[in-house]
Amino acid sequence: MKIQQPSVLIPDPCNNPLAYYAIRCLKQANSEFNINVIVSSGQILDHNEWLYFYKYSAYIDNLVVSENSMNSLEYLDEVIRIIETQGINLIFPASEEGFKFVSQYRYELSKFCRIVALPSEENLDAAFDKWKLYLLLQKHNIPTPETVLLKEIENISQFNYPVILKPVDGSGGKNIQKFDSLEEENFQAICNYPNDAYIVQKYVPGHDIGCSVLCQDGQVLAYTIQQQLGLTEGFTPKIDKLKFVHDSAVIDIVTKTMNVLKWSGVANLDLRYNSQTGQINVIEINPRFWQSLMGSLSVGVNFPYILYLLSNNISFERISYEEKYYAKFHRFIQDAFNGSLEYSLSDTNVKYFLSDPSSIFHFLFNKLIKQKLLQNVKSIFYLQFHKLQNVK
Numbered sequence: 001m002k003i004q005q006p007s008v009l010i011p012d013p014c015n016n017p018l019a020y021y022a023i024r025c026l027k028q029a030n031s032e033f034n035i036n037v038i039v040s041s042g043q044i045l046d047h048n049e050w051l052y053f054y055k056y057s058a059y060i061d062n063l064v065v066s067e068n069s070m071n072s073l074e075y076l077d078e079v080i081r082i083i084e085t086q087g088i089n090l091i092f093p094a095s096e097e098g099f100k101f102v103s104q105y106r107y108e109l110s111k112f113c114r115i116v117a118l119p120s121e122e123n124l125d126a127a128f129d130k131w132k133l134y135l136l137l138q139k140h141n142i143p144t145p146e147t148v149l150l151k152e153i154e155n156i157s158q159f160n161y162p163v164i165l166k167p168v169d170g171s172g173g174k175n176i177q178k179f180d181s182l183e184e185e186n187f188q189a190i191c192n193y194p195n196d197a198y199i200v201q202k203y204v205p206g207h208d209i210g211c212s213v214l215c216q217d218g219q220v221l222a223y224t225i226q227q228q229l230g231l232t233e234g235f236t237p238k239i240d241k242l243k244f245v246h247d248s249a250v251i252d253i254v255t256k257t258m259n260v261l262k263w264s265g266v267a268n269l270d271l272r273y274n275s276q277t278g279q280i281n282v283i284e285i286n287p288r289f290w291q292s293l294m295g296s297l298s299v300g301v302n303f304p305y306i307l308y309l310l311s312n313n314i315s316f317e318r319i320s321y322e323e324k325y326y327a328k329f330h331r332f333i334q335d336a337f338n339g340s341l342e343y344s345l346s347d348t349n350v351k352y353f354l355s356d357p358s359s360i361f362h363f364l365f366n367k368l369i370k371q372k373l374l375q376n377v378k379s380i381f382y383l384q385f386h387k388l389q390n391v392k
Contacts, residue, residue, distance in 0.1 A: 006308065007034040008092040009082055009113075011101050013070060014039040019094040020053050021293040022304040024352060027059045028297065029305035036062040036086050038079060040070045057359040062086060070101050076108065083112045090114045090311055092304075094289045099124070117216065117265040117311045119287070127267065127285040131168050131199050140260045142253065143281045145272075146202040162203040169197070178203060206275035208283075209247070211254045212268045212296055214306055218259040222306055222319045224296045225250050229325075239292050240331040244299045245323055253280050261285075266307055294352055295326035329353070 008026065012019040019037065026033045037060055039051065054063050064082060068075040082088065091109055093099045093116060102115055103124050109115050118124060126132040134147040150165070166176040207227075214222040229241040254269055268290035270283040289303070296303055299321040309316050325343035327335070332348045335341040353360050 005032050005034065006030065007036065007087055007089045008308070009036045009038065009079065009086070009088045009090075010092050010094055011070060011075075011079060011098045012037060012039050012093075012095055013097040014051050014054065016095060017050060017053070018289045018291070018293070019098070020050065020057070021291075022092070022094040022289050023057070023059050024356075025293065025297050025302050025304040026308065029302050029308075034062075034086070035060050036064070036082060036088065038064040038066055038075075038082060040066050040068065040075060053359045055359075056361075058356055070097055071104070075101075076105050079109070080112055083109075088113045090116060090308060092116050092308070092311075094304075096128070096286075096288045099288050100128070114311055116307060119261060119263045119265060123261045123263065124287055126261070127287040129168055130166065130284060133285060134199070134201075136260070137257070137282055140256075142257055142260065143279050145204050145281055145283070147199050150198040150200055160202060164201045164203050165198055166201060167198055204272045204274050204281055204283075206273045209250060209271050209273060209280075210268060210290075210292070211250055211271060212266070212290055212292070212301075212303065213254060213258060213263075214266050214303055214310065215258045215263040216310060217264055218262040220251070220255050220258055221310070222301055222303070223251060223254065224299060224301050224321050226292055226295060239295070239328075241325065241327040241335075242292055242295045243323075243325050244295065244321060249280055253282060257282055257285070265310075266303055292326070294349060296321075298326045298347065299324060 010019050010022065023035050023037075026035065037054055039054065054060055062082075064078070066075055066078050068078065079091070083091065091102055091113055093102045099118075102109065103118055103121055106115055106118065106121075119127075126136050131147070131149055134144060137144040145164075146160075162178055162180040164176060164178055210226045210228065212224050212226070213220050225245050225247050227243045227245060228239060229243055250271060253271070257269065258267070265287070266289060268286040268288070270286070272281045272283050273279075274281060293303065301319050301321050306316055306319065325347050327343065327348050329348050329350050332341070332343075332345060332350075
């Protein structure tokens with residue numbers, strides 16, 4: 001069912017591409033979408049590349065740069081004014097910060113327009129907090145790696161290595177370390193972390209697999225399962241190449257997890273296949289959109305659009321997806337040169353870039369300028385340092 005002149009407002013920190021990906025999906029489903037975005041200047045760094053996407057994109061109809069932080073009442077007041085003046089139908093977060101904002105003020109915002117489908121505040125908080133999530137999964141016998149709070153470890157030598165050290169509240173693989181044994185330097189590194197903000201988790205040998213879902217009251221209405229085939233640096237996900245697959249064991253454990261949480265809305269689950277036991281473990285739940293969102297779109301599942309439909313109580317048919325690859329253009333070139341190309345150019349992100357040339361140009365130009373400035377600063381520092389050395 002096509003919606004006439006739908007209007008959404010996206011609150012966003014402008015520090016990643018998730019909102020831009022969601023916008024592209026909405027516009028692809030219905031070009032009449034009126035897209036409004038409010039970003040917080042307090043969270044925008046100098047020479048922010050993604051702000052250039054927002055400023056020059058042909059897919060954004062109205063951009064507001066707020067001077068207030070996203071967790072402030074002043075920012076909330078600005079959001080409400082935009083809802084009233086622009087005739088917003090739905091407030092539609094995309095990033096982690098956006099979902100936290102809408103969840104925090106769900107009652108106040110719902111007085112002025114619909115809010116996107118969300119789980120309860122308690123379960124959303126559990127998904128954001130890795131320790132709370134572990135306790136919940138353990139309670140319901142959902143496979144997950146053995147985990148302890150760092151501050152509760154009395155004798156770290158008793159732990160079964162290797163282990164993963166990760167922040168309780170974090171995403172994108174940041175600040176995660178693996179320790180293979182209790183060496184002195186590893187022990188010191190662990191002890192130097194803020195004990196109340198980190199967990200220690202048993203390392204699971206094997207490979208990662210992801211599952212993205214749209215749910216209503218715990219029922220999975222749409223999903224995609226994707227294998228990451230890119231080389232990973234540390235624990236930061238590498239999504240330059242994906243293979244979308246069907247796997248009954250994965251969707252079974254995901255369905256059980258979402259049912260336990262009575263989840264509504266979207267989520268992206270990180271799972272890990274244990275190569276020693278064959279068991280699939282739930283590692284994390286990301287209660288937001290995800291970096292591989294355009295890949296999901298490419299194989300036939302437009303998560304932002306069906307989330308819009310769900311949030312407006314509009315029915316839609318069961319959605320299936322194709323089993324195929326999705327890659328970024330640079331990976332396509334790499335695979336073509338090394339003779340491992342198993343997909344076509346139409347299975348890459350090129351088609352999305354070419355349809356929004358102004359934003360791409362300004363993004364790349366700004367990135368080039370930023371790199372040039374950084375090189376100049378380094379050169380000046382290098383020269384001044386050597387002048388001082390010569391004076392001495």
